[in-house]
Amino acid sequence: MKDSNQEKTPFFTKLKEYGTSHVAPFDVPGHKLGRIENDLQKFAGKKLYLLDSNAPVGLDHLSFPTGVIAEAQNLMAEAMGADRSYFLTNGTTSGILAMVLSVCKANDKIILPRNVHKSVINGLILSGAMPIFIKPNIDEFVGIANDVSFKTVKQAIDENQDAKAVFIINPTYFGVVSDLRKITDYAHKHNMTVMVDEAHGAQFYFSPRLPYSAMEAGADITATSMHKTAGGLTQSSIILTKGERIDHQRLRATLNMLQSTSPSSLLMASLDVARKTMYFKGRAKINEILKLAKIAREKLKNIPGISVIDKDYLLEHGCYDCDETKLMVKVSDLGLSGFDVYQIMKRNYNIQLELAESHMVLCVLTIGTTKQDLERLVLAFKKLSEKYNKIKTSLPKIEFHYQFPEAYSRPRDAYHAPKILVKLEDAIDEISAESIMIYPPGIPIIIPGEIITETVVKDIKFYKQKGGALQSDIDNDTDIDYVQIVDKENWIKYEGDLE
Numbered sequence: 001m002k003d004s005n006q007e008k009t010p011f012f013t014k015l016k017e018y019g020t021s022h023v024a025p026f027d028v029p030g031h032k033l034g035r036i037e038n039d040l041q042k043f044a045g046k047k048l049y050l051l052d053s054n055a056p057v058g059l060d061h062l063s064f065p066t067g068v069i070a071e072a073q074n075l076m077a078e079a080m081g082a083d084r085s086y087f088l089t090n091g092t093t094s095g096i097l098a099m100v101l102s103v104c105k106a107n108d109k110i111i112l113p114r115n116v117h118k119s120v121i122n123g124l125i126l127s128g129a130m131p132i133f134i135k136p137n138i139d140e141f142v143g144i145a146n147d148v149s150f151k152t153v154k155q156a157i158d159e160n161q162d163a164k165a166v167f168i169i170n171p172t173y174f175g176v177v178s179d180l181r182k183i184t185d186y187a188h189k190h191n192m193t194v195m196v197d198e199a200h201g202a203q204f205y206f207s208p209r210l211p212y213s214a215m216e217a218g219a220d221i222t223a224t225s226m227h228k229t230a231g232g233l234t235q236s237s238i239i240l241t242k243g244e245r246i247d248h249q250r251l252r253a254t255l256n257m258l259q260s261t262s263p264s265s266l267l268m269a270s271l272d273v274a275r276k277t278m279y280f281k282g283r284a285k286i287n288e289i290l291k292l293a294k295i296a297r298e299k300l301k302n303i304p305g306i307s308v309i310d311k312d313y314l315l316e317h318g319c320y321d322c323d324e325t326k327l328m329v330k331v332s333d334l335g336l337s338g339f340d341v342y343q344i345m346k347r348n349y350n351i352q353l354e355l356a357e358s359h360m361v362l363c364v365l366t367i368g369t370t371k372q373d374l375e376r377l378v379l380a381f382k383k384l385s386e387k388y389n390k391i392k393t394s395l396p397k398i399e400f401h402y403q404f405p406e407a408y409s410r411p412r413d414a415y416h417a418p419k420i421l422v423k424l425e426d427a428i429d430e431i432s433a434e435s436i437m438i439y440p441p442g443i444p445i446i447i448p449g450e451i452i453t454e455t456v457v458k459d460i461k462f463y464k465q466k467g468g469a470l471q472s473d474i475d476n477d478t479d480i481d482y483v484q485i486v487d488k489e490n491w492i493k494y495e496g497d498l499e
């Protein structure tokens, strides 16, 4: 690979040229490169608008790139060790939908862990694919569902030799990875396509000190959020592919079905420049971050009531590997839930954490993290401990349970079934017609087609009471006292559905 090529930012360079070329714009967008005044323009500056154009002459088309977008995508693929890359302006969410829809047809079996992001469930609804859910490893001490073991995936492959694809999360939200290389080899031996969710793994492509990437593992296709950990603007993501298993025509057509015909030039430019920065500076910056993270972990370990879930812990508990730029802190020994700490950190210390679970909170470190911010974080945990470690015995014990509801039908069938809205407590033993999750992490507690149990109802109530951002995907109602269930009496169940 020639470094001189990676110095280039073909799309961003052309976009800058266009924005400053004194063009008379008679196309959209209607702000005409910032010739309309508004509060955003006043705050962020006119330059923001100069970079927002919609495929004028010379700037190529995302739906069928042959010019500067194609060039930028090729550089991205080259930098990340892939054969091809596709720019996405609607996040990894759109990438996951496109992967599932382009690889699986209706009723194709797909082997996947149950703790997938909601976009995967939506991909199942849209495609009509038949999920074969496998159980992720559950850590009761930390209160999370995490990676999958090779053994579990192997068993699912052995029992479902007609499956079309295997879907793996690399890494999970918490930075834990499965043995993707071994899984990929085994899936390929059985002629299955390997799809990967790398929403949290863009940094893997730029540092040998982090777990290996999906492309290094030989996976066929992956969706990666450049915006989460590689410096892109929010929603800028990519799809990467390798090998012969992907039908590129179908993938292109699917992406064009899902993406706007007016993709954001700002987001595409941010992909172009994020790639260049990560390529030249990522490795050194990630080394720095790993060093800072280590110091922070050492300090946090000495704080009473706080436990750091580090690599040693994770490896001892059977994980294959982990990303040490993620800082997992268990707080429930302070008598507080992760949700409480998430709120207190913002309210009292102006510190924004990435997510909370019942027992822990997650802090994401990237090449943008500073030493000063990490020091503030450690100090805040110290103060938190000083206050709550004394009174913890009077606080209620934080419970954790993670169970997997039984599936009654494909998600698609339940989604399209006639529905009734009932009170949560009246929904026990009924079939859910919707997904309900806390966001983040956006992993559904229940999905369409699963049977609602007492534990599901208890979990939803717990999360609601604890202030987790509960989201329901159908009515988008955050006040979840009600749930949509399948109206069984009026439902004609698809014959090829689950037994």
Ligand SMILES: Cc1ncc(COP(=O)(O)O)c(C=O)c1O
Pocket (backbone or CB within 6 Å): 090, 091, 092, 093, 094, 096, 116, 117, 119, 169, 172, 173, 197, 199, 200, 225, 235, 237, 440, 441, 442
């Ligand atoms: C595991 C996982 N996959 C996929 C996504 C979707 O990514 P994006 O926000 O880029 O659409 C997320 C987002 O949080 C995620 O956590």
